[in-house]
Amino acid sequence: MPELPEVETIVRDLRPHLRGRRLAAVLSVNPLVLRYPSAESFRVAAEGAVFGVLGRRGKFIHAPLSSGDQLVVHLGMTGTLTLEHGAEPVRAHTHLRLQLDSGQELRYRDPRRFGRVLLGPERHLRQAGLLPPLGPDPLDRTFVGWPGNGPVRSSGRAVKAVLLDQEVVAGCGNIYADEALYLARLRPTRPASSLSASQWARLGAALTVVMKEAIRRRGTSFSDYRDGFGARGEAYESLMVYGRSGLPCVRCGRSLVARRIAGRTTVYCRWCQR
DNA sequence: AACGAGTCCTGATCGC
DNA sequence: TGCGATCAGGACTCGT
Numbered sequence: 001m002p003e004l005p006e007v008e009t010i011v012r013d014l015r016p017h018l019r020g021r022r023l024a025a026v027l028s029v030n031p032l033v034l035r036y037p038s039a040e041s042f043r044v045a046a047e048g049a050v051f052g053v054l055g056r057r058g059k060f061i062h063a064p065l066s067s068g069d070q071l072v073v074h075l076g077m078t079g080t081l082t083l084e085h086g087a088e089p090v091r092a093h094t095h096l097r098l099q100l101d102s103g104q105e106l107r108y109r110d111p112r113r114f115g116r117v118l119l120g121p122e123r124h125l126r127q128a129g130l131l132p133p134l135g136p137d138p139l140d141r142t143f144v145g146w147p148g149n150g151p152v153r154s155s156g157r158a159v160k161a162v163l164l165d166q167e168v169v170a171g172c173g174n175i176y177a178d179e180a181l182y183l184a185r186l187r188p189t190r191p192a193s194s195l196s197a198s199q200w201a202r203l204g205a206a207l208t209v210v211m212k213e214a215i216r217r218r219g220t221s222f223s224d225y226r227d228g229f230g231a232r233g234e235a236y237e238s239l240m241v242y243g244r245s246g247l248p249c250v251r252c253g254r255s256l257v258a259r260r261i262a263g264r265t266t267v268y269c270r271w272c273q274r
Numbered sequence: 275a276a277c278g279a280g281t282c283c284t285g286a287t288c289g290c
Numbered sequence: 291t292g293c294g295a296t297c298a299g300g301a302c303t304c305g306t
Contacts, residue, residue: 001299059300077299078284093284112283114300132301157276166301174299263278264299 002075003059004138004171005214006225006233010081011056013228014106017083018051018063022101030095033108035116036130042119045069046098058134058170062122070122072131076114080226082107134170138207143169146204152192159195159203160188161262169207174264175242176214180206182241187273188266189259213238241267 002010026043034042045067052064061081063071073081086105090097096108096117108117118130125131136142147153152168162168163177172180181188183206186199195203219225219233227233236243240250245258249269258267 003300074300076283076301110283111285112299114283116301155276161277164300265297 001077001173001175002079002219002225003173003176004056004211005176006219006227007056007059007061007075007171008139008211008215009219009233010075010228011054011061014081014083015054017102017104017228018054018100018106021051023047023049023051023065023098024101025099027097027099027105028094029097029117033095033110033113033115033117034119036118036120036125036128045119046071056171058137058166059173060131060134068121069119070125072118072125073108074116076110076112076116078112079108079110079115080230082109082226082228082230084230132166134166135168137170138172138204138211143204143208146207147200153195153200155192157192158188158261159186159190159192160264160266162192163207164262164264171211172207174266175239176207176210177264178242178267179210179240182268182273183210185273187270188261188268241269243267 023046026046029039029042031039037045046065049069050066052066055062059074061073065071075081083104084107086099086103090107091109093111094107094109095113098106100106118125122131136146147168152162155162160177160181163172163180164174178188180203184199184202186195186203217233217238218227225233241256244256245267246255248254249256249272252269252271254269254271256267256269258265260266
C-alpha cells in the first residue's frame, strides 16, 4: 500500500512531466472517487488549467493548477497514478483520465476505491474538512525534535498506534511503522508514555532512515503499488519484519511474531524489541 | 480521550 | 475445476 516512500517516488517521477503541461481534457472521472466537487464542476474547473510543481504532504499528492486550485489525490491502499501514452489500453478500475497537451494521459486507477480525488482551493478544502490536519513529515526539517513535548509523549496508546496517526507523523503506514519500530528496537505494544527521551529520538531517527531507504529502492511493491510509470519498486526485499511473520529475525534468528495492534497486523521480534 | 468494531472495496489465496 | 470463506488495510464513523 502506498505510504510516504511510494507516494514520494510517484511524485518525483511525475513532477518533471507534469510541470507546465496543460490539462487538455478530462476524458473520464468516476464520481465514486471524486470527493469534491461534482463531476461536472470538476470538468469545468480542470480543463485548460496548467500544472505547477507537484508536491506531497504525508500520503497526499498535491498538484497546483494555474487556476489557483489544487488537484489532490490520495491513493488509499491500491491506488496508482501513472503517466501513460493515450494509446495504451485503459485498465479496469481506472477512475480518472486526464489528457495532457503532450499527448500523454495521467491515469488514476484504484481497484478497492479506498483512495480519493479532490479539486479546489486548498483553504477551501481544508475548511471543509476534506484535507485532514497532518503532523510533521519524516523527510522534512520540521521533523527534528519529534514528537516534541506535547500530549503524544504522555499518551497511554500503544506506540504502534501513535505511528499510524497521521496527525502525529504524516505518511507513516503499517509497513514502515513496523520497520521503524524494529530498527529502533522498540516493542510495538509499548505505551507511548513509557518511552524515554532517547527512545523517542531513536524512533524518530528510525522513521527517517526507513523512509529514505525505501525511497532509494523506489518503494515497496508486494501487491498493487507501481511508480509513476507503472513499474514496481524494490524495497520489499529489504523489509526486516513486515510480511515476515514466522520467519527468523535477521538480527537474532528467533521467529518473528504477528499480533493485532490498533486493528493492524503487526510483526516484531520478541527478543530484539523491548 | 481513546479504544475496538464496523464500513467501504476487490483480488489473492486457501481449504474442501 | 470451482466455489465460498478469509484476509489485506487507510481513513472514517460510531458505540462504549
